[in-house]
């Protein structure tokens with residue numbers, strides 16, 4: 001993975017073991033294997049101990065969770081041992097905590113920076129997959145109920161005349177650091193509707209049907225800030241299963257520094273020099289969320305060239 005940047009919630013830590021998903025007998029055996037670990041989730045949150053550590057249940061504790069879970073998914077193999085995620089959403093919170101031996105239910109993003117990268121990725125993966133199961137209980141084609149197959153990586157319509165397969169959804173979005181043409185180096189940040197005064201971030205938007213990632217970059221920037229860009233350069237991508245995102249990062253150069261915002265989705269957009277951004281950081285205003293690709297896009301731009309600051 002030389003040269004590849006690994007962002008929070010990704011990284012391929014688990015062997016996803018696609019061959020095991022297709023093997024119902026092996027999956028059944030793994031559920032009762034003493035080395036198997038189960039992550040327990042409730043309404044998209046991970047269940048944690050008093051030390052804010054997500055529970056990883058084995059043995060009898062794992063069996064108790066399997067017995068009451070609404071859905072169980074096979075995440076993969078960790079050094080040869082199976083890892084499952086179980087959804088306790090159907091239980092009252094107190095019961096879910098009790099079954100899992102946990103004391104509270106916490107969004108994994110609130111634990112950012114405290115969990116290991118592998119643990120954060122496994123929790124986010126389980127969360128995204130279990131969330132999808134709750135949204136795909138009925139067939140979108142015929143309305144019949146669906147049932148999980150392949151360790152929870154597909155759902156099949158139970159109506160014999162339909163039988164359609166449903167796969168987990170991924171919703172890609174582009175996120176772009178736009179540089180101004182010429183010197184001094186400046187980047188474009190915007191304040192979104194609902195965000196507090198003085199809170200700026202890079203521009204982002206969902207990819208629409210029939211668009212390439214590049215098409216989405218050009219359209220979003222034209223729509224949101226009236227900017228035309230050239231020289232798109234891919235910067236990396238981030239799994240963002242909250243609930244189903246994939247953030248694809250780019251850097252691009254504007255052909256002009258004129259900016260026009262709609263005043264609805266975006267309240268303000270303006271250019272920042274590196275010096276201004278560093279001053280903001282020094283004043284205690286972080287460059288985006290610590291666990292986000294946004295932070296990386298800004299941080300790498302700041303580090304890329306200090307000559308004009």
Ligand SMILES: [Zn+2]
Pocket residue numbers: 139140141142143144157158159162163164
């Ligand atoms: Zn159907």
